Amino acid sequence: MGAPTRHMDCRNFAPIDVVKGICHLSKERVQADDASCPSFDRLPRCGECERYSPSDQQDVGVCRATPDHPMTYPGLAAVTCEWFRWRGR
Amino acid sequence: MPRKLTDILAEADAQLEYRSMGTPPEEPTPREIKKTPSPRAQRLRDLYFDALSSATSEFPYWYTRAYMRLDNEIPVVRRALALESAFRHLTPTIFPGELLVMGKTHHLRGSFPMPWLSEGYYMAAEDELYQEALARGSASADEVSSFGMGGGNVTKSFGPVVSIAGKFGIRKEEVPMMLRTARDWEGKSVDDVGHKYEQMTPGYEIKESLMRSVTCMFDSGYTLPQGREVINYYYPLQFGFDALISLAEAKKRDVAGRADGDGLTGMNRLYNYEAAVHVLRGVQAWTLNYAKEARRLEAIEAERKQRDEYREIAECLEWIARHPPRTFREALQLCWAVHVAVLNEDAISGLSPGRLGQVLWPWYEQDLEAGRIDEEKALELLECLRVKFTCLDCFASMGVVGGVLSGNTFNNLSLGGLDRSGAPASNRLEELILEASIRCATTQPTLTLLYDDKLPESFLLKAMECIKTGTGYPAIMNNRTAIEFLMGQYGPEGMDLEEARAIAIGGCLETSPCSWMPLSLNGRSYSIPGGSGQPTSVGVHFLSLPKILELVLFDGVDQRTGLRVFPSHGRSLDRHEEVFDQVKLYFAEAVEVLSLANNNQHDVWRKSNAAVFNSLLKPDCLDSGHLINELGYRYNATHNVETCGTINLVNSLAALKFLVYDSSSFSLDEIRKALGENFGFKTADEVGSFSLAAQEKRGSSTKHDRIHLACLAAPKYGNDDPFVDRILKEWEDWFCAECRAYESLNARPYYACQISVSTHAPMGAVTMATPDGRLAGTTFADASMSAYAGTDRNGPYALFASATCWDHSQSQNSQLNMKIHPSAIHGRKGTKKLLELTRAYMRKGGFHIQYNVVDSRILKDAQEHPEAYRDLLVRVAGFTQYWVEIGKPIQDEIIARTEYEGV
Known part of the structure; x- marks a missing residue:
């Protein structure tokens, strides 16, 4: 298994703000950075995409989905991205 | 113990009257009327109370990514494609219990920077981009502005969160990309390109000095280029997005390759319609992404009622993403979606929904008749709408959002007024809006009552009941005065009386041109009002009148920074008339250079960053094929000169006339010396309070006490005293006429605007003591017609007499705030007294009045x-x-x- 999962990386986390949200399953308020529950459903993010390449700079990478290879960042949600492909799935 | 001003006044048997017309009850008195929201709205409002202002990079990332690969595309199409990409990629969030959905970002209280407008101000203070902004004067106001430390403001970084622009929290892992995106716009933003060209305008060095000395507060061209206007929901409501896209596609075929007699802009129509199609598709996709999220939540939701609500949300969004709404709820949801889409298109404060209760009346009326809705259900929806509006944040610099706006977004909903035939326009839905605003008291949307003597008494009393809750809304605007102003300003563009009656307020108090639109619903015809003008408060903002007097008294040099702002006038100032004349001359010089520079900035904005979505909503852009940048709006004479500190200027001129020129009690040099030494007081910053009464003497000296007491005792505005009121009238008559001498980039005359918003604090903070006895660094009098605190001693009707000594219809607005103790208007009788008080001011021709109903001890x-x-x-x-x-x-x-203890 990879890094511990956080609530904010779960599809069922509705972010109230940058540090907390509501879990759609439990309806409870949860802290974004706290460890998630067993029902964790990973949110698509650039960092999870097979077309994402890290760069030398922390928290900045490259999207190889389009010919211009623009910069992106691993934490960018990709729920609506037409080019998103899960890495390793 | 340091001597306080109050001690000095007491020793001299004088005082500032912070209470008028009696004394309050012994115990602090809470507000009389307090109701609670529906359980649903209460839960959602509680979420808001707990939410931090949160910024993300999502929208700017997708916008920039698309924009940067479109070199050489036609500018308006390039921008539209960038907007389409950004809208399509926004992550939808729906919170449990919501009936109305969609927001600026995936956070409840989310917003984002727009580096294509300006990219320097939200960088760290040590960053070179920020330092550049500071050096060029555009960030000077940031340095003297502040936010409240409580509520949702993120004024300091903590844990995984970085505070930016003084108010917003962003996840630290997003910061590197935010900075990269900002750097992509270095040298390309409206701020940067505008700066290049504004330097070519005559008097530019004066403009920069005006900004550095905070004689002027902000440049609107790259900070908040739109807003202070009334949105128009008509086209999506009447036709739906699918039909609008088809219409724009058809128009493209009609105009492609044709100039049709307009060799300058005729060909542009093709690109404008193409841009409209892209943005409409982006907004449509964004709406459908929310529908998909609602379907996903429906699929995983265990609880039946919530599951049904997700299904209803999905059905509503799937319909309104394509078609005109069929029900009140669909119409309300569509209006909200359109509103947020406009706010995401540009940096905007003061995008007002206008007369929403009259816009939505057709759906409400027909739903009610068909039994599809009842009043309680409508109230719950309206309360939910209040929470959604309150969650809006505007991302701009600290000087603008903190110093000018106090974090507010000014979505002003207008009520009442007249219909196109001149009959009262109020309706039952507007009463429900008032009731929802009483039950679910929130900051947004703020309300304005368009007061007209024709409005039903019951409706006016309902508005007074709302005021008594202490929310401060509705503000009261004089409908007749507003119509007069509109006819004068927009008559040359074709506005007639019938059209002027469509008036609504944009922003806080900006009288805005609107139009009647013909709506058909299920075979019935209606006429609904909506905005039809450009942003009505852009241009020269804000000019500090007491600072201009300071510059006159000290020969053009700012006493805080030592900066020479204006060339030396070299006048002896040995007559009152000479001082007044020089104030006018410096003011005119400031407006001249600021208007030129601002015209240039706005021109850069409209060339590269013009509104596409907001434009296509406004008549007559879709018909003509011309957007805001080609004067496609029906009314374009919308630039203004905004001032702050009117009453401190007037009181100061009165004090000088009284003490120096009429009675020769002191010489001007003696006054100047006392001002320079702040009458022997510490600065407000040192004291840690910004109100006059709390100020403390430096040491035990009594130096300047005599002169200070004389300045404080000199005649003051707000007491029906012709000595001062004549000065106010002379200023207003001159100022309102003078503004019309300047030409906006739309080749239309500027006009006067007189609202302080929050600028009286930061502008007061940088201004030395004034001859009216105000001390250095303390706030100016608020608004433009409010008396300086503690100096209105003769009751409200004397204040009204002073305020209406000039013709308010010559200005876009005026502003009068009154603080009333709850016990003064207690009960039904008190409600009627409040209405009578309001009516008296309106009948005297006052443009605006608003009330704080509160016991000051509770505020302390x-x-x-x-x-x-x-x-x-x-x-x-x-x-x-x-x-x-x-x-x-x-x-x-x-x-x-x-605080008025009786009215």
Whole structure:
């Protein structure tokens, strides 16, 4: 298994703000950075995409989905991205 | 112990009258009327109370990514494609219990920077981009502005969160990309390109000095280029997005390759319609992404009622993403979606929904008749709408969002007024809007009553009941005066009386041109009002009148910075008339250079960054094929000159006339010396309070006491005293006429605008003591027609007489705030007294009045114990704000305002 999962990386986390949200399953308020529950459903993010390449700079990478290879960042949600492909799935 | 001003006054048997017309009850009195929201709205509002202002990079990332690969595309199409990409990629969030959905970002209280407008101000203070902004004067106001430390403001970084622009929290892992995106716009933003060209305008060095000395507060061209206007929901409501896209596609075929007699802009119509198609598709996709999210939540939801609600949300969004709404709820959801889409298109404060109760009346009326809705259900929806509006944040610099706006977004909903035939336009839905605003008291949307003597008494009393809750809304605007102003300003563009009656307020108090639109619903015809003008408060903002007097008295040199702002006037100033004349000359010089530079900035904005979505909503852009940048709006004479500190200027001129020129009690040099030494007082910053009464002497010296007491005792505005009122009238007559001498980039005349918003705090902070006895660094009098705190001693009707000594219809607005103790208007009788008071001012020709109904002792307690007052609302100047989110200078100023114990 990879890094511990956080609530904010779960599809069922509705972010109230940058540090907390509501879990759609439990309806409870949860802290974004706290460890998630067993029902964790990973949110698509650039960092999870097979077309994402890290760069030398922390928290900045490259999207190889389009010919211009623009910069992106691993934490960018990709729920609506037409080019998103899960890495390793 | 340092001597306080209050001690000095007491020793001299004098005082500032912070209470008028009696004394309050012994114990602090809470507000009389307090209702609670529906359980649903209460839960959602509680979420808001707990939410931080949160910024993300999502929208700017997708916008920039698309924009940067479109070199050489036609500018308007390039921007539209970038907007389409950004809208399509926004992550949808729906919160449990919501009936109305969609927001600016995936956070409840989310917003984002727009580096294509300006990219320097939200960088770290040590960053070179920020330093550049500071050096060129555009960030000077940031340095003297502040936010309240409470509520949702993220004024300091913590844990995984970085504070940016003084108010917003962003996840630290997003910061590197935010900075990269900002750097992509270096040298390309409206701020940067505008700066290049504004330097070519005559008098540019004066403009920069005006900004550095904070004689002027902000440039609107790259900070908040739109807003202070009334949106128009008509086209999506009547036709739906699918039909609008088809219409634009058809228009493209009609105009492609044709100039049709217009060799300058005729060909542009093709690109404009193409841009409209892209943005409409982006907004449509964004709406459908929310529908998909609702379907996903429906699929995983275990609880049946919530599951049904997700299904209803999905069905509503799937329909309104393509078609005109069929029900009140669909119409309300569509209006909200359109509103947020406009706010995401550009940096905007003051995008007003206009007369929403009249716009939505057709759906409400027909739903009610068909039994599809009842009043309680409508109220619940309207309460939910209030929470959604309150969650809006505007991302701009600290000087603008903190110093000018106090964090407010000014979505002003207008009520009442007249219909196109001249009959009262109020309806039952508007009464429900008032009731929802009483039950679910929040900052947004703020309300304005378009007062007309024809409006039903019951409707007016309902508005007074709402005011008594202490929310500060509705503000009262004089419908007849507003119509007169509109006819004067927009008559040359074709406005007639019937059209002028469509008036609504944009922003806090900006009288805005609107139009009647023909709506058909199920075979019935209606005429609904909507905005039809450009942003009505852009241009020269804000000019500090007491600072201009300071510059006159000290021969053009700013006393805080030592900067020479204006060339030396070299006048002896040995007559009152000479001082007044020089104030006018410096003011005119400031407006000249600022208007030229601002025209240039706005021109850069409209060339590269023009509104596409907002444009296509406004008549007559879709018909003509011309957007805002080609004067496609029906009304374009919308630039203004905004001032701050009118009453301190007038009181100061009166004091000089009285003490120096008429009675020869002191020489001008003696006054100047006392001002330069702040009458022997510490600065407000040193004292830590920004109201006059709290100021302390430096040491035990009594130096300057005599002169200071004389300045304080000199005649003051607000007492029906012709000595001062004549000066006010002379200023207003000259100022309102003078503004029309300047030409906007739309080749239309500027006009006068007189609202302080929050600028009286930061502008007061940088201004030395003034001859009216005000001390250095303390706030100016709020608004433009409010008396300086503690100086209106003859009751409200004397204040009204002073305020209406000039013709308010010559200005876009005026602004009068009054603080009334709850016991003064208690009960049904008190409600009627409040209406009579209001009516008296309106009948005298006052343009605007608004009330703070509060016991000042409660405000003092809230200042000491903010944690116990998260939901306390106060009226500042044209807007209502949570007490805990206001900076201390404005808090001090509101506490100090004269409290009327009787009316």
